[in-house]
Amino acid sequence: MDWGTQLWDQYDVIDKHTQSGLDLLDRYIKFVKERSEIEQNYAKQLRNLTKKYAKRGNREDQDCKFSNHASFQEILNELNDYAGQRELIAENLITGICVDLLKKLQDFKQERKTVREGGSDLCLSLICVCLCLQTKKRYAKEWAEAEKASQQAEKAECEVYATKVDVEKAKQHAHARTHTAEECRNDYAAELQKYNKEQNNHYYTDIPQLLNKLQGMDERRIRSLADGYCKFSDIEKKVLPIISKCLEGISAAGTKVNEKQDSILVIEQHKSGFEPPADVDFEDYSQGIKSATSESSLNPPKVRGLIWPFSKKHKQTPAEDYSHLPPEQRKKRLQTKIDDIHKDLQKAQDQSEALEKMKGVYEQNPQMGDPSSLEPRILEMTKDMGRLRGELAKYETWLSEALGGEESPFPVNNNTEYGVTHDPDANIYAEFDEEFDEIESPIGQCTALYSFEGNSEGTVSIKEGELLSIMEEDKGDGWMRVLRASGDEGYIPSSYVKLRKG
Numbered sequence: 395m396d397w398g399t400q401l402w403d404q405y406d407v408i409d410k411h412t413q414s415g416l417d418l419l420d421r422y423i424k425f426v427k428e429r430s431e432i433e434q435n436y437a438k439q440l441r442n443l444t445k446k447y448a449k450r451g452n453r454e455d456q457d458c459k460f461s462n463h464a465s466f467q468e469i470l471n472e473l474n475d476y477a478g479q480r481e482l483i484a485e486n487l488i489t490g491i492c493v494d495l496l497k498k499l500q501d502f503k504q505e506r507k508t509v510r511e512g513g514s515d516l517c518l519s520l521i522c523v524c525l526c527l528q529t530k531k532r533y534a535k536e537w538a539e540a541e542k543a544s545q546q547a548e549k550a551e552c553e554v555y556a557t558k559v560d561v562e563k564a565k566q567h568a569h570a571r572t573h574t575a576e577e578c579r580n581d582y583a584a585e586l587q588k589y590n591k592e593q594n595n596h597y598y599t600d601i602p603q604l605l606n607k608l609q610g611m612d613e614r615r616i617r618s619l620a621d622g623y624c625k626f627s628d629i630e631k632k633v634l635p636i637i638s639k640c641l642e643g644i645s646a647a648g649t650k651v652n653e654k655q656d657s658i659l660v661i662e663q664h665k666s667g668f669e670p671p672a673d674v675d676f677e678d679y680s681q682g683i684k685s686a687t688s689e690s691s692l693n694p695p696k697v698r699g700l701i702w703p704f705s706k707k708h709k710q711t712p713a714e715d716y717s718h719l720p721p722e723q724r725k726k727r728l729q730t731k732i733d734d735i736h737k738d739l740q741k742a743q744d745q746s747e748a749l750e751k752m753k754g755v756y757e758q759n760p761q762m763g764d765p766s767s768l769e770p771r772i773l774e775m776t777k778d779m780g781r782l783r784g785e786l787a788k789y790e791t792w793l794s795e796a797l798g799g800e801e802s803p804f805p806v807n808n809n810t811e812y813g814v815t816h817d818p819d820a821n822i823y824a825e826f827d828e829e830f831d832e833i834e835s836p837i838g839q840c841t842a843l844y845s846f847e848g849n850s851e852g853t854v855s856i857k858e859g860e861l862l863s864i865m866e867e868d869k870g871d872g873w874m875r876v877l878r879a880s881g882d883e884g885y886i887p888s889s890y891v892k893l894r895k896g
Contacts (some may be wrong), residue, residue: 396602396605396606396609397602397606397608397609398602398603398604398605398606398609399602400599401605402597402601402602402605402719405601405604408605408608408781409510409608409698411612412506412608412611412612412874413506415612415616416499416502416503416506416614416615418619419495419498419499419502419618419619421616421858422495422619423491423492423495423499426487426488426490426622426626427487427492427598428489428490429487430483430484430485430487430488430492431484433480433483433484433487434481435483436480437476437477437480437481438477440473440474440476440477440480441474441477441783442473443473443575444470444473446472446476447466448467448472449467458661459659459663459861460659460710461650461651461655462651462654462656464650464652465647465648465650465651466521468643468645468646468647468650469644469648471643472640472641472643472644472647473640473644473733475636475640475643476637476640476641476896479633479636479637479640482633483630483633486629487626487629490625490629491622491625491626491629494618494622495618495619495622498615499619500612502614502615505607505611506608506611509604509607509611510602511609523589525585525589526582526585526586526589528584528586529578529581529582529584529585529586530582530586532578532581532582532647532679533575533578533579533581533582535578536571536574536575536577536578537575537578537579538738539571539574539575540568540574540575542571543564543567543568543570543571543572544571544572545569546564546567546568547561547564547565547567547568549564549843550564551564551565568625575665584893609851631672631751657714663723664723665720665722665723665856666670666720666721666722666723667720667721667722667723681739685884715728715789715792716728717793721796724791724796725796725797728792728793729793731789731834732786732789732790732793735785735786736791738782739779739782739783739786742775742778742779742782743779744870745775746775746776746779747769747770748869749771749772749775750772750872752768752816752852753765753768753769753772755852756768756851756852759883762851762852762883762884762885763851763852765849767851775833836863836864836865836877837864837865837866837867838863838864838867838893838894839861839862839863839864839894840861840862840864840891840892840893840894841859841860841861841862841891841892841894842856842857842858842859842860842862842875842890842891843858843890843891843892844858845857845858845872846886846887848885848886852884852885853884853885853886853887854878854882854883854884854886855882856876856878856886856890856891860879861879861894862877862878862886862891863878864876864877864878864891864893865877865883868888872887872888872889873885873886873887873888874886874888874891876891
């Protein structure tokens with residue numbers, strides 16, 4: 395069923411119906427925009443909330459060792475990711491629905507305007523109705539005049555006193571009127587036939603085509619709107635798996651909380667190592683003991699007084715050897731400091747060895763660089779290692795004093811040369827070959843991914859796609875030594891080449 399056949403006489407109703415449909419499409423676009431703004435504001439508020447309650451400062455870092463604190467930070471992280479998904483929903487609502495439907499709305503409005511203008515032209519084509527009515531009225535008038543003239547001619551012929559001339563004149567007048575009426579009759583018949591043809595074409599061809607165009611436009615509008623309805627749901631469904639993971643992460647954070655473990659951790663962090671005060675001995679003054687000479691243990695101890703729960707403590711100035719801390723806490727802090735110094739010393743030693751290696755390369759290959767340019771940096775690294783070894787010895791001495799002859803629960807690493815333990819696998823320069831006089835063999839091949847201009851000393855220029863021989867692998871500093879087919883040798887960035895297998 396189509397509008398052109400069933401609603402041929404309801405053009406005004408269809409005109410209002412199509413306009414109402416376009417208004418609904420416009421309302422839906424505005425609705426989606428407001429929903430997108432709500433999602434954006436919601437995501438912004440969630441991000442501000444997580445930022446407000448996120449950990450800040452060293453105090454929170456210490457508290458995060460507890461499972462209940464760490465779980466709360468995980469919840470904030472998951473909530474921040476959840477906010478990101480809400481932002482994605484807001485963005486997709488605009489790009490996936492509003493932009494598309496807004497363009498289609500403009501197209502539908504233009505199409506409807508064009509069809510309505512065509513409808514106005516169809517209305518103007520019915521002017522032939524007026525012409526048909528005019529010829530009909532003329533024909534009726536002329537026919538009445540012809541009949542009247544005929545009656546007058548018959549009357550004149552019957553009159554006794556009428557002359558022959560008068561009778562003949564009346565008959566000629568009646569004949570002329572009859573002839574004119576016949577012509578009007580023919581004109582009316584022709585106009586009526588033309589009118590019926592135009593009317594048939596108007597109601598069975600033009601009007602159905604116009605209404606069917608409006609029907610097609612309206613159906614496409616409805617389909618576009620239906621797709622927009624579906625996308626409204628699909629956009630959120632696409633992020634539901636990630637949102638579910640965020641919610642699962644929040645639940646998992648809750649299950650990670652271990653109240654017993656947190657209680658034990660409080661003990662480990664704050665256990666002082668002191669013993670509670672012993673019982674006070676009774677002093678019998680009846681036996682002649684003088685209070686002035688008595689060594690009564692009731693006198694308050696100079697080191698520690700009575701400990702009252704939740705009493706306020708005066709802040710002490712932190713000492714470098716952590717002597718202001720209780721014994722157990724002091725041991726842990728000293729051991730942590732020693733471990734940090736070990737790491738810094740190992741790092742400084744690796745950098746120093748790298749500089750020494752580079753200096754040796756420059757000495758063997760002067761064209762690659764000036765060895766003396768590395769001396770200030772090598773001297774600086776040597777001073778740093780000396781300072782770190784001094785600090786290491788100082789803190790190890792303090793740790794030994796804190797242990798008081800006890801066996802340390804933490805291994806103290808000592809090295810006869812540097813005061814650190816070297817891991818053969820960790821030292822990336824342990825197998826450096828110092829014999830530069832020997833002829834080196836390539837250890838592999840690589841292809842240049844990009845061109846590189848070797849403007850500084852020790853580097854070599856390469857071109858994209860060039861095949862190179864690897865003379866020395868990347869030792870962790872981001873550079874490798876290669877040999878070109880032309881015989882030029884030098885260092886290039888490791889990320890500029892691709893290793894060849896085999």
